[in-house]
Amino acid sequence: MLFRDMPCDAAIVRPDRPSERSCSISFALIFRTIGLLLPPCALYTRREERKRGGPRPHHEWPRRLRTRPQPAGPRTRDRWTPVKRIFSRVLKLSRQPYYRWLADPVTPNEVVEAYRANALFDAHKDDPEFGHRLLADEARDVGEPMADRTAWRITSSNGWWSVFGKKRAKNGKNPGPPAHDDLCAVVDEHGRTRHVFAATRANELWLVDITEHGTAEGKLYCCAIKDAFSRRIVGYSIDSRMKSRLAVQALENAVQMRGDVVGCVVHSDRGSQFRSRKFLRALAGHDMVGSMGRVGSSGDNAAMESFFSLLQKNVLDRGSWITREQLRIAIVTWIERTYHRRRRQARLGRLTPIEFEAIMTKDVALAA
Structure with missing residues (x-):
């Protein structure tokens, strides 16, 4: 006899204890309620269980109980399995946010922040000395506007610090490899490495470097390119910020002035602008x-x-400079008037760079 078929007053009650009748009836109501919720095969007496030798196997259940009703609509592979329930309890995750993330793993805000991070990373690689405010300015120039606080959050979370803005402990590691090989280095007969800055023709070897000097308005930076053949400054660029475009602009000016520069060797130090x-x-x-x-x-x-030592002694250290424009005019005037056309050099045969190039170019033209 099943519990679900048992009437409310069919519970076994001792007649000498009428006080237990009400409790027995209550338990019967509870079991009857459970019987309405569970399938008939799930409730049977222990006597029947002992006769059968154990619980009723699954294959003997009615067919309507073997198959789980399928939900209407498209069937998905992902289900809220017991394993997911355990993980959700451990990680303190609810079900709805999980499926919301599963439907849209990448939010639009994350896409916008990824583009901003790419712009900040490119600016940081080009100019590692920039802080988060200057990196934010560079990102705005390429079409990724953001607040300075947003730039600080992205750069600090990714560890993109300025090269001198944050002190780092020495870890004993050597610096990374240079962007180019040292083509001016030679080994003498004593096994020592020396550098030879000599060229047999124009536009064969160029030397480039950057110097700086302070004014009342702030620092002014000058990037100059020198031809090792005639020692002439073939290109230079002056700006208030030492960025990679300072070196690029000096190179473009030199190329426009000299013309044919294919195969020319450009030697520099390991400054971040040149890398x-x-x-x-x-x-x-x-x-x-x-x-x-x-x-x-x-x-x-x-x-x-x-060359920069001469510039320092003849121009930069001659007095105090109020504005950047005043210092810029002084640098350009000294290079174009004094260094190129008035200052004779012993290694050029006591000639100025302009005179030396004019003579050597004429000799080459006559020889051709």
């Missing part, structure tokens, strides 16, 4: 070859350092 992707693309666009010295060795670009 930037913009400068490397400019070299490749003009079919020029890059060369780079060692880390922390000013002698690897000694010929260019000597």
Whole structure:
């Protein structure tokens, strides 16, 4: 006899204890309610269970209980399995946000932040000395506007710090490899590495470097390119910010002035401006070859350092400068009037760079 078929008053009650009758009737109501919720095969007496030798197997259930009713609509592979229930309890996740994420894993805000992070990363690789405010300015220029606080959050979460804005402990690691090989280095008979800055013709070897000087308005940066053949400054660029475009603009000015520069070697130090992707693309666009010295060795670009030493003594340190424009005019005037046309050099046969190039170009034209 099944519990679901048992009447409410059919419970076994001792007649000598009438007080237990009400409790027995209550239990009968509870079991009857359970019987209405569970299938008939799930409730039977222990006597029948002992006769059968155990619970009723699944294959003997009625057919309507073997198959689970299928939900209407398209069937999906993902279901809220018991394993997912356990993980949701451990991770303290609810069901609705999980399926909301499953339907749309990448939100529009995450896509916008990814584009902003790409713009900040490109600017950081081109100019590693920039802080988050300057990186935000660069991102706005390429079409990714954002607040300075947003730029700080993205850069700090990804660890994109300025090279001098955050102190780092020395870890004993060597700096990374240069962007180019050192094509000016030679080994003498004593096994020592030296640098030879000599060329047999114009546009064969160029030397490039950047210098800076302070004014009342702030610092002014000058990137100059020197031809090792005639020691002439073939291109330069002056700006208030030391960015990669400072070096790129100096290179473009030199190319426009000299013309045929295919195969020319451009030697520099390991400054971030000369290792930037913009400068490397400019070299490749003009079919020029890059060369780079060692880390922390000013002698690897000694010929260019000597020019900046002259500029420092003759212009920069001659007095205090109020505005950047005043210092810029002084630098351009000294290069074009004094250095190119009035200052004679012993290695050029006591000639100025302009005179030396005019004589050598005429000799080459006559020889041809």
